[in-house]
Amino acid sequence: MRVLLLGSGGREHALAWKMAKSSILEELFIAPGNAGTGQHGTNVDLSPENFDAIRAFVIENNIDTVVVGPEAPLVKGIADYFAKDETLSKVGVIGPNQKAAQLEGSKDFAKEFMKRHNIPTAKYATFTKDTLQDGYAFLESMKAPYVLKADGLAAGKGVLILDKLSNAKKELKSMLAGAKFGDASSRVVIEQFLSGMELSCFVLTDGNAYKILPEAKDYKRIGEGDTGLNTGGMGAVSPVPFANPTFLDKVENQVIIPTIKGLKKDGISYKGFIFFGLINVRNEPYVIEYNCRMGDPETEVVIPRLRSDILDLFEGVVTETLSERDVQFDERSASTVMMVSGGYPGSYDKGKQIYGLNAVSDSIVFHAGTQADGPAVLTSGGRVLAATSLGRNLEAALKTSYDSLSKIEFEGAYYRKDIGQDVL
Numbered sequence: 329m330r331v332l333l334l335g336s337g338g339r340e341h342a343l344a345w346k347m348a349k350s351s352i353l354e355e356l357f358i359a360p361g362n363a364g365t366g367q368h369g370t371n372v373d374l375s376p377e378n379f380d381a382i383r384a385f386v387i388e389n390n391i392d393t394v395v396v397g398p399e400a401p402l403v404k405g406i407a408d409y410f411a412k413d414e415t416l417s418k419v420g421v422i423g424p425n426q427k428a429a430q431l432e433g434s435k436d437f438a439k440e441f442m443k444r445h446n447i448p449t450a451k452y453a454t455f456t457k458d459t460l461q462d463g464y465a466f467l468e469s470m471k472a473p474y475v476l477k478a479d480g481l482a483a484g485k486g487v488l489i490l491d492k493l494s495n496a497k498k499e500l501k502s503m504l505a506g507a508k509f510g511d512a513s514s515r516v517v518i519e520q521f522l523s524g525m526e527l528s529c530f531v532l533t534d535g536n537a538y539k540i541l542p543e544a545k546d547y548k549r550i551g552e553g554d555t556g557l558n559t560g561g562m563g564a565v566s567p568v569p570f571a572n573p574t575f576l577d578k579v580e581n582q583v584i585i586p587t588i589k590g591l592k593k594d595g596i597s598y599k600g601f602i603f604f605g606l607i608n609v610r611n612e613p614y615v616i617e618y619n620c621r622m623g624d625p626e627t628e629v630v631i632p633r634l635r636s637d638i639l640d641l642f643e644g645v646v647t648e649t650l651s652e653r654d655v656q657f658d659e660r661s662a663s664t665v666m667m668v669s670g671g672y673p674g675s676y677d678k679g680k681q682i683y684g685l686n687a688v689s690d691s692i693v694f695h696a697g698t699q700a701d702g703p704a705v706l707t708s709g710g711r712v713l714a715a716t717s718l719g720r721n722l723e724a725a726l727k728t729s730y731d732s733l734s735k736i737e738f739e740g741a742y743y744r745k746d747i748g749q750d751v752l
């Protein structure tokens with residue numbers, strides 16, 4: 329296969345690392361990639377959202393499969409762009425079309441979908457600036473805390489959880505009438521607050537068959553003990569101890585199967601990964617959100633636990649023969665801990681030299697925000713790198729990740745010391 333992978337984070341490094349192990353890979357390009365993906369293929373300086381430039385590159389380099397890492401190109405319709413183009417329509421795209429990507433691109437769409445197909449999720453209602461007064465009344469009918477969600481993509485910042493009714497009303501107004509999140513908050517979903525442990529589940533589907541990947545738990549807050557601001561994710565573990573076989577059976581029967589069937593019933597063809605953000609409420613799974621791509625940093629623990637050839641699975645997705653493909657997992661536990669730039673998720677410096685990468689031998693260091701500068705590797709983002717380890721249990725995997733991170737340094741480097749502690 330001749331593959332173009334779109335994206336530049338830790339997720340993409342993990343996917344590139346895995347694809348590079350495939351016996352059917354001929355050549356791998358990553359756009360734009362990072363210093364880590366450059367170890368497994370050729371980085372090309374293209375934006376994942378510049379479809380015309382991607383088209384030219386795909387044709388010139390005889391690419392047969394495009395793997396889309398992040399959500400933005402999917403929500404913008406990259407799969408449709410390929411399907412409609414005479415020359416590109418034979419190229420396989422791993423990632424759903426624009427309609428299907430609405431599961432992530434519009435909270436209101438996702439909630440309507442779940443309601444229609446009886447998929448467990450928090451009760452909700454959606455408001456616009458014309459129905460602001462109804463929104464206030466709805467808030468008054470609910471109990472604290474109040475959950476407000478911008479309908480569209482808001483770079484992970486569009487969800488507000490507020491304790492006071494007066495604040496909730498103020499924020500609702502600022503989202504709807506004040507365009508707090510721009511167009512993304514022209515509609516706002518208000519939903520019931522659910523309390524429980526969160527986890528992420530993943531499937532790969534060709535629209536008919538699906539393969540369930542290992543579940544994972546990520547750590548979103550910057551501070552230890554889940555305090556401070558939300559980040560893209562500070563670490564992850566897989567498996568998730570509280571997700572026992574009974575619970576995972578419920579996830580499959582109450583969430584995954586109704587989702588796959590619901591998409592078919594709605595005439596939506598879905599080829600790619602579905603990410604289920606779930607919450608365990610008294611041993612019942614509820615969907616908090618869908619994403620139309622893999623998670624980051626969850627990919628950095630899920631993909632290393634996949635034993636099978638990932639390109640064989642991708643071929644199964646493209647040719648709609650996923651049911652015939654075999655999928656095997658590593659029984660060991662995996663952990664990943666993110667090392668981030670000082671100041672992140674606020675403002676931070678870039679261009680700091682990273683030392684000690686070659687001293688790590690027991691973990692896989694997945695690069696996120698890095699850039700090669702000759703033989704040196706420099707920081708180029710908030711989340712810089714993730715140390716992934718496999719172990720006979722989570723404690724062992726985590727110990728290895730922390731030992732590895734202690735060998736790496738750059739000015740201002742920070743990481744959470746408590747990843748996985750809450751589930752051990």
Ligand code: AMP
Binds near residue numbers: 477487
């Ligand atoms: P989302 O972008 O929808 O994943 O929401 C971001 C985070 O807000 C989730 O990971 C949860 O921690 C929290 N959250 C979202 N919806 C709810 C809810 N209905 N009840 C409790 N927490 C929620």
Ligand code: GLY
Binds near residue numbers: 626
């Ligand atoms: N780790 C959460 C996400 O990828 O959205």
